[in-house]
Amino acid sequence: MLLEVRNLQASYGASQALFGADLAVGEGEVVALMGRNGMGKTTTIRAICGLMANRSGAISFAGREVIREKPFRIARHGIGLVPEGRRCFPNLTVRENLLAAARPGKWTIATVAQLFPRLGERLSQYARTLSGGEQQMLAIGRALMTNPRLLILDEATEGLAPTVRRDIWSAIRRLKADGQSILVVDKTMVELLPVADRCVVLEKGHTAWTGRPDELTAELQDRYLGV
Amino acid sequence: MTRERLLTFALLAALLALPFAAQALGYPFYTTLATRMAILALAATGLNIALGLGGLVSFGHAAFFGIGGYAAGIVATHAMNAQPLLGLDIPASMPLVWLLAALSAGLVAAITGAISLRTSGVYFIMITLAFAQMIFYFAISWKAYGGEDGLSIALRNGFPGMNTAVPRDLFMIAFALLLAGLLIFWRVRVSRFGAALHAARQNELRVAAIGIEPFPIRLVAFVVSAMITAVAGAMFAELNRFASPSMLAWPMSGELIVLIILGGTGRLAGPVAGAMLYVMLEYWLGSITERWQFFLGLTLLGVVLFARGGIVGLVAGKARHG
Known part of the structure; x- marks a missing residue:
């Protein structure tokens, strides 16, 4: 397995958010991390990336x-994060956002521009002037520029227009076809399930269910993912 | 060509033309003013890497400026008296002075930066100020090199193919150094290092998530910045034929920051515009009133309130960085 998480616990100060999450991602596999709001998906991702101080x-x-490693070391080992809410560097241009993250490998500014032609057209534009969809493309491009072995997308298409969502999912499918390992969180099940090889469902800070997308029955969806 | 690039070329062309125009019009003194502009612009260009790109408000760059000044003074003194320096016979050579100035300031910056950069905000300002004041007090107590009286340079250090006693030659050397300093600043700004430095200024955690550790990047920027400012300090001492302890004192650090704010923080031409305006105000207002700094203060107030991008921002539009 490329990534193996066992009994992951994490807390925000005195408030514990994860009580024993387990998940694994294999080489070239796409794993969907699922669960209702507040069940610990983002906390799990932040803990994997070293962004939670209190974790075990x-x-x-x-x-x-x-x-026990620091976030920058974890990223250098090959985990590329696309954080929730895009979080680009607003006062850098698209080119500078990508350049800052660049590490040796197949992903370059040119290959990112091929994946997202809209970014290629806006290389000298400030990130703060991009639309939400373009910022998400930039966040994905920036993570790819680190040439990660594992790409983690937190809320891959949250708050984006349907046409932009389609572009993002199309890019994710292309990445999967290229053999990129991906751990992805998203609420649009209709897009997420066809692209996923496996699903991990979190419930109250621990892993409640793991299996293939076709095993995620309506009853399970209602139990773990229903509102 | 962008307006900023045009402005940069225009400012540099004006600065280059000034000594020639001064000579033609019979005002040779303006050559010295132009040299002062070039040197202060170089010093501020150094600081602009730390402050403008890295957001590191160093209130201790006077230390590096002064170290450069003392490097020039010490080399000139030893060479003139044929005294070995650290057991070596040394020539009165400007390139040697620049090397010594840059290496000494780089070493001091590496040590002080390694401590200072663990803090941020007002603590960083205070700790850099404290280090600079320590070096200032060390210099004024160092009797071998003039103590409080500073160090006179009876004869300027030499430069191959130039007569450094001739004001226009000295200007040309200072101008060439300024071009080199601007080239370094520009290379840093467009590099991956520059992008990472600027990104770290915006959000440390976010840069960590893309595999960048902010501390070493900031330290390198701080050291490079100090080295450039030190070379400017060496030229400043050569120009005045005097390495003054005041070069190391905190008002000098403030002066360099003022130059950058006047010209435009993080902008390539910012230090050049700031130094030209500052020296002009100093000279022309200084010839009218002793209280010329009151008017400098008013100008600075105007820039901060109404033109936060400085002169370059006013002419060339919104800041590219910052």
Whole structure:
């Protein structure tokens, strides 16, 4: 397995948010991390990326234990994060946003521009002047520029127009076809399930169910994902 | 060509033309003013890497400026008296001075930066100020090199193919150094390093998530910035034929920050515009009133309130960085 998370616990100060999450992502696999709001999806991702100070358990990435490592080291090991809410560098241009993240590998500004032609047309534009969809493309492009072995997308298409969502899912499918390992969180099940190889469902801070998308029955969806 | 680039070329052309025009019109003193502009612009260009690109408000760059000044003074003194320096016979050579100035300031910046950069905001300002004041007090107590009286340079250090005693030659050297400083600033700004430095200024956690550790990037920027400012300090001492302890004192740090704010923080031409305006105000207002700094203060107030991008922002539009 490329990523193996076991009994992951994390807290915000005195308030514990994760009580033992388990998940795994294999090479070239797309795993959907699911669960209702507040069940710990973003916290799990932040903990994997080292962005939660209070965390315990075991996180093995490419055979290396990374639970105690700093965020920049975890990123250098090959985990690329597209955070919730885009979070680009607003006062840098598109080119500078991509350049700042660049690490050796197949992903360059030119290949990112091929994946997202709209970004290619706006390389000298400030990130703050982009639309929400373009900012999400930039956030994905920036994560790809680190040439990650595992790409993590938190709320991949949240708040985006349907046409932009279609572009983002199309890009994710292309990445999957290229063999990119992906851990993805998103609420649009109709798009998420066809692209996922496996699903991990979180319930109150721990892993409640794991299985293939076709095993996620209506009853399970109602139990774990229904409002 | 962008308006900023046009403005940069126009300012540099005006600065380059000034000594020649001054000579033709019979005002040779303006050559010295132009040299002062070029040197202060170079010093501020150095600081602009730390402050403008990295957001590091260093209130201690006078230390690096002064270290450069003392490097020039010490080399000139030893060379003139044929005294070995650290057991070596040294020539009165400007390139040697620049090397010594840059290396000494770089070393001091690496040590002080390694401590200072663990803080941020007002603490960073205070700790850089404290280090600079420590170096200032060390200099004024160093009797071997003039103590409180500073260090006179009886004869300027030399430069191959130039007569450094001739004001226009000295200007040309200072101008060439300014071009080199601007080139370094521009290279840094368009590089991956520059993008990461600027990104770290905006959000540390976000840069960590893309594999960048902000501390070493900031430290390198701080060291490079100090080295450029030190070379400017060496030229400043050569121009005045005097390495003054006041070069190391905190008002000098403030002066460099003022130059950048006047010209435009983080802008390539910002320090050039700021230094030209500052020296002009200093000279012309200074010839009218002793209280010329009151008017400088008013100008600075106007820039901060109404033109936050400085002169470059006013002419060339919104800041590219910051």
